[in-house]
Amino acid sequence: MTERLYYRDALLRTFSARLTDLTDSGRKAYLDRTAFYPTSGGQPHDVGTLAGASVIDVIDEGDRIAHVLESPLDVTPGSSTELRGEIDWNRRFDHMQQHTGQHLLSAVLDDLLGLRTVSVHFGPDMSTLDVADAGGGGQVLDPDVLAKVESRANEIVAEARPVAVTFEDAAGVTGLRKPSERDGILRIVTLEGIDRSACGGTHVDTTARIGPILLRRQDRVRQGLRIEFVCGHRAIRRARRDLESLSRIARAWSGSIDDAAKLVEGQAALLAELQAENRRQGESLAAYHAAELHAATPPRADGLRIVVQRITSGADSKRSVALAFAPLTRAVFIALSPSPPSVLVATSVDSGVDAGKVLKPLLERVGGRGGGSARLAQGSAPTIEAIDRVVVWLTSPTMGATPDPS
Numbered sequence: 400m401t402e403r404l405y406y407r408d409a410l411l412r413t414f415s416a417r418l419t420d421l422t423d424s425g426r427k428a429y430l431d432r433t434a435f436y437p438t439s440g441g442q443p444h445d446v447g448t449l450a451g452a453s454v455i456d457v458i459d460e461g462d463r464i465a466h467v468l469e470s471p472l473d474v475t476p477g478s479s480t481e482l483r484g485e486i487d488w489n490r491r492f493d494h495m496q497q498h499t500g501q502h503l504l505s506a507v508l509d510d511l512l513g514l515r516t517v518s519v520h521f522g523p524d525m526s527t528l529d530v531a532d533a534g535g536g537g538q539v540l541d542p543d544v545l546a547k548v549e550s551r552a553n554e555i556v557a558e559a560r561p562v563a564v565t566f567e568d569a570a571g572v573t574g575l576r577k578p579s580e581r582d583g584i585l586r587i588v589t590l591e592g593i594d595r596s597a598c599g600g601t602h603v604d605t606t607a608r609i610g611p612i613l614l615r616r617q618d619r620v621r622q623g624l625r626i627e628f629v630c631g632h633r634a635i636r637r638a639r640r641d642l643e644s645l646s647r648i649a650r651a652w653s654g655s656i657d658d659a660a661k662l663v664e665g666q667a668a669l670l671a672e673l674q675a676e677n678r679r680q681g682e683s684l685a686a687y688h689a690a691e692l693h694a695a696t697p698p699r700a701d702g703l704r705i706v707v708q709r710i711t712s713g714a715d716s717k718r719s720v721a722l723a724f725a726p727l728t729r730a731v732f733i734a735l736s737p738s739p740p741s742v743l744v745a746t747s748v749d750s751g752v753d754a755g756k757v758l759k760p761l762l763e764r765v766g767g768r769g770g771g772s773a774r775l776a777q778g779s780a781p782t783i784e785a786i787d788r789v790v791v792w793l794t795s796p797t798m799g800a801t802p803d804p805s
Contacts, residue, residue, distance in 0.1 A: 401464040402432035406586060407564065409495060409601035412488050418472075418480040420463075425471025429463050434486055437464050441519050442498055442600045445491050450474065450482040491601065493632060497526050499562060499590070499602040500552075500609045500630030504528060506576060506594035507552045508626075512544070516577070517622055524633070525615070531623030539617045539624065549614045559607035560591040572597075613637060681719055689723035693730055703750055705731040705794055712736060714743040714777060721745035725774045735790055737783040742769070742790065744776050761789045 404411055416430035428449060437459035438444040444457040449466055456467035466484075474480055498521065505516040505528060514530035540548075565587045572585055579585055579597040588598045590606060603609055610631030618625045629637050645659045652662045696704040706724070710717060717734035721743055724732035730747040742762075746752040754776035762769045762778040765785035769778010780786050 400462045401430060403464070404432055404434040405436050405601050406599070408434075409491075409564075410604065411486070412491075413483065413485045415481050415483050417478065418474060418476045418482050421472060421474070421476050423467075425473065426468045428466045428468060428472060428482075429476075430466065430482065430484075433457075433464050433466070434484060435464065435466060436491070436494075436601050440598065440600050441521050442494055443521060443523075445486050445494075447484065447486040449484045454484075492603075494521065495601050495603045496609050496631030497521050497629075497633070498598075498600045499588075499606070500612050500628065501526065501528055502588065502594050502596055502598070502602070503552055503555060503590060503606060503609065504548070504612065504614075504626075504628060505530075505596075506590065507548055507555070509576060510593075511548060511551060512540075514624070525627050525629060527625050527627050529620055529622055529625050539619060540626075545614055545617070545626075549612060552612045555590075555593060556606045556609050556612060559605050560593065562602050562604050562606060563589045563591070564602070565589065610634060611638075682723070685719035686723040689720050689727065689732070692720075692732075693724065693727045698729065699796070701796065702729050703731055704729055705733065707733045707735070707790060707794060710734055710736050711738065713739060714741040717743055718775075721775060731793075733790055733793055735783075735786050737786075739779055740767075740781065740783045740786045741779045742777065742786050744771075744793065746774060748774070757793070758789070761792060765789060 404414055411434045414432070414434045416432045418428060419431050420429040421427070422429075434445075435447065435449075435454060435457045436442065436445045437457040439459050445454070446457075447454050449468065450472055452472055453469040454466050455469050458465040458467065474482070501519055501521075505519075508514040508516065508528075508530055516528050517531050518529045520527045566584050567587050569579060569582050569585050572579070572587065574595045575587075576594055576596050581597070585597045586599055587595055588600075588602050589595045608631075611634045613629050613634040615627040615629065615637075617627070642656070645656045648659045648663060649656045652666070654662050692706045693704055696706050698704050704727075708717060714734045714736045716736075717732075721732050721734065722745065724730050725745045725747055727747055729749055730745075731750055731752060732743075732745040734743040735741070742758070744754045744758050746754045753773045755771040755773055758776040758778060759770040762780055765780050765788055767778055767780030767785060767789075770776055780789065
């Protein structure tokens with residue numbers, strides 16, 4: 400059995416322990432005690448060194464904790480084999496800040512808004528907690544409300560409230576934010592005056608060491624609302640990156656950081672207006688081009704004016720011209736492309752040709768697929784030769800009869 404030193408002293412950075420077992424060709428070590436935290440309860444594992452070898456994973460195997468090493472140890476387990484372990488403190492302390500910060504945030508969300516935490520995820524850059532209100536609506540919080548939660552959490556950080564770890568019998572435990580379903584002795588993490596939770600993770604010893612708490616995006620999820628957050632050094636780094644991004648935006652439009660949001664909104668509105676105008680111009684140009692093609696194409700004996708265009712880009716790039724061609728008199732427009740092998744067909748109402756019904760079986764007979772509406776259809780085939788066979792039939796005097804592209 401491995402004694403878990405981190406249960407009682409999460410600030411322990413180095414320790415010595417006896418090697419009790421060594422497996423996987425010396426790459427998996429077991430100790431009589433350890434300060435290395437294994438992946439558990441959503442909190443990632445510690446890394447560091449053991450007897451000089453890098454610890455790259457820590458696995459909870461029930462009674463024992465496995466330390467997975469980057470390189471094998473060349474030692475023999477036994478009562479006299481003492482090894483020195485050292486925790487990567489930057490990683491550990493970061494995890495402690497996020498975990499204790501989550502406890503604090505969960506308590507504040509519950510106290511202020513009645514939002515109960517149902518799950519937590521600690522990521523390498525961002526962490527999230529999922530909450531559900533009594534009604535299960537999962538509505539996104541108003542920005543002012545989110546700011547109020549953030550402000551209250553940071554007030555408690557600044558108060559430097561003690562964070563204590565105790566071991567209590569489950570039968571007599573009271574005041575837990577979330578009841579525990581476990582029996583026996585529970586490890587209780589208490590943030591003085593704000594939260595009591597059963598938890599096996601590592602935590603800072605005072606709320607002041609959580610550092611600043613920053614709430615970021617919100618997303619509606621099946622079970623309620625997901626809130627993204629960062630604490631401590633992560634929050635500072637994130638705020639610095641946000642400031643740099645805002646500064647770049649402001650400089651791009653010769654404005655101030657405080658005006659960055661309005662500048663972006665203004666540019667977005669202008670872009671939307673220009674895109675709308677571009678679409679209108681494109682439609683006008685397509686209509687002009689379609690009318691020009693129609694007028695320049697002599698009608699066949701059956702009165703149809705059939706225009707065929709071979710283009711280098713995908714046939715879909717001619718969609719605007721095709722749409723403009725369909726309202727014209729006795730008109731059929733065909734665009735085909737070798738890359739990828741594709742075809743687009745548009746027909747007028749008075750042409751007597753249903754584009755979708757005609758094109759789909761033709762493509763299927765040459766190993767392709769496609770279809771569409773009566774006025775506009777498109778599809779693809781394995782080769783341009785197959786597309787050419789389809790177009791030959793489409794332009795034949797028998798268009799509308801049973802297709803036979805062979």
